[in-house]
Amino acid sequence: MKSEVIKARDIVTSFGETVIHDKLNLTVNRGEIYGILGESGSGKTLLLKEMIMLHKPTSGHITILGNELSNIDYQNAQKLRREWGILFQFGALFTSLTVAENIELQLKEYTDIDKRMRDELVKTKISMVGLPIRAGGLYPSELSGGMIKRAALARALAMDPKLLFLDEPTSGLDPIGARNFDSLILELKELLGITVVMITHDLDTIYSIVDRFCVLADKHVVAEGTLESVIEADHPFVERFFKNDYAKRRLEYGGR
C-alpha cells in the first residue's frame, strides 16, 4: 500500500529578501521512516515547523493526512494536532510537570478514559521508550539529556499517533544510546505502523533505519529517495556528505 501521508508542493519560504526555500517538493509515504538531511541553515527545522503548523510558508501547499494546511480551519487543525506526535530537539517537556504528568496531559484533556487506565497507558509508554518506571515521578530538571529525549518520545507517543515528527532524535546522545534510540524508532514503526519524519545528521541513522530521505541544499530538495538513489545524485553537498572517507568506510561495512 503506497499512499502519501505528507505532500509538500512548491514550498517557498522567505524572510524579506532572504529566501530559505524556493519551490521545494517532497513526499512522505505511509509507514516509512523519512529523513530530512541538509546543512546547517538549509531550513530543515523551518520545514518541519511548517509541516506541524508552527510556521506558515510564504507560498505553496502542504497536505498532511489529507488536510491541506494553507486553508485548514481551526476545528480540523485541532483534530490533526491530535493525530501526530512531535519530539522536539531539546525535548520541550513541561518543566512544571513530572514525566508521568507530561505524558498523561493529552490523554487527560482529550479523552474520557479513567485514571486507572491512564496510569496503565502512561506506564506502558514509559517502559516502551526504555525508561525505568520511577522516572515517571521525576521532574524534567532531574533527568539526563538522554532520558529527556526518551521521556519526550513517550509524550509524543501518548495518543498513539499515526505520524511522528522527530527533530534530530539522536543528537546529544552517546553512540550506544543513539543506536538504541534508532532501534526503538524502528521497532515502533514496524509494530505500530507509524510513519516517521525525522531531521537527522546522523550517518548511522540514515544507513540503518531511514527508508527514504531528502537532501535540502541551495533552497531546494536536491535529491529524494532511498540511500542508493540519493548517493547517485550529482550535487556538491551529497558528494561532501556521502563520499568522504568516513562515510565510505561506513558504507562498506553495510547498512542494515
Next chain:
Amino acid sequence: MNPTCIKIEYYSNHTTIYASGDWTIHNVPKIDRVLKGFSCHRRLVWDFSAVSSFDSSGILLFMGYHDKFLSHCRVEVVGYTKAQERMFRLLLAHKVDDLIPKVERGLFYSIGKNTVSSYDVFVKFVNFTGYIMVAFLRYFTHPKNIRIKEIVYYMERSGVGALFIIALTSFLVGMVISYQSAVELAKFGADIFIVDLAGISITRELAPLITAIVVAGRSGSAYTAQIGAMKITEEISAMRTMGFDPYYFLILPRMIALMISLPLLIFFADMMGIAGSMLASYLELGISSHQFLNRMQEVLDIKHFWIGIVKGPFFAMLIVMIGCFRGLQVTDDTESIGYQTTASVVNSIFFVIACDALFSILLTKWGL
C-alpha cells in the same frame, strides 16, 4: 460501523464477545462500560475479526479484561491479525505492575521545607552581600576593572528610560496631596502653609519612595529576569569558566549605574512633584506660582532636599542586590523565573520602605 464496538452473544455452551470497529482511545471508555458489567462462566471466546483498528489503549483494555476472565473460565481469542498480535506482544512486554512513585506532600512537609529553604536563602543572601562588598572594594584598588561602557548603558536603560513614568507619578502624587490638604488648611486660613507641607513631604519622603518603587518594579524585575534567563541558558556558567566574574560583569555595573541614576531621578521627581503641588495650589487656593516659590525659598530647609537625595544610593543598592540575587536563584524550570521575579519586586519594595523607616528613626534621633 457498530457505534458501541462490542456485542456479547450467549450460546448454550459458551459466550462470545464480538469486537468491531475502532478499538481506539476514543471508544475505550464505552467498551469499558459494557465489559464492566459482564462476568463470564465456563467458556469465553473473544472474536476480533471485525475490528478495523487497535491502538495501545484498546489493547491494554483487552489485556486487563483478558487477565480477569482468565482467572475463572476458559478463554479463547480468535480473529486477530498478525500486526495486532505483534502489537499485543510489544505491549505485553512493557506491561508494568509497579506504581509510578508519587511524592506525598503533607502540611508538615511544606512547613519544614519552607523553613529550611528560607534559612537557606537567607544564608545565600548574606554570602552574596559579602561577595558584592568585596567586589565593590576591589574596584577601588583595581579601577581598571570598572566597566564604564556597561555602567553608562544601564544608566540609560534604568535611568533615562524611567523619566517619563516617574514624571507622571510624582506629578500626580504632588497634586493629590496638595488637593487633599488644601481643604483642611483653608478651614484655618492657613493657605500658604501648603508650601511647607508639600515641599517637605515631597523632597524628604515622597519623591525618593515613589522613585524607588517605580524603579524596583521597572528595573529590579528586569534584572531578575535577565540574569535568570542567562542562568537557564548556562550563559552564567560560560562566563564563570572563561574567568569573567558575573559579579564584575553583571551585577556591579548595574549597581553603580543605579546608584548614580537614582539620586538624579529623585531630583527630577522632586521637581515634578513640586510642579504638581504648585498647580493644585493655584487651582484650589489661588496661590500663584510666584508666591509659591517665594514661600518655598523661605521655608524649605536645604537639608530636607539632601536627605531625600542621600536615600537614593541606598535604595538603589537594595533594589539591584535583591534583583540580581533573585536572578541567580533561578533554577532550571520555567516556573522559577516567574516566582523569582515576583519575589524580587515584592522584596525590594518591602526593603525600600523598611530602609526608609530606618532613615526616619535615625534622622529623628540625630535631630535632623
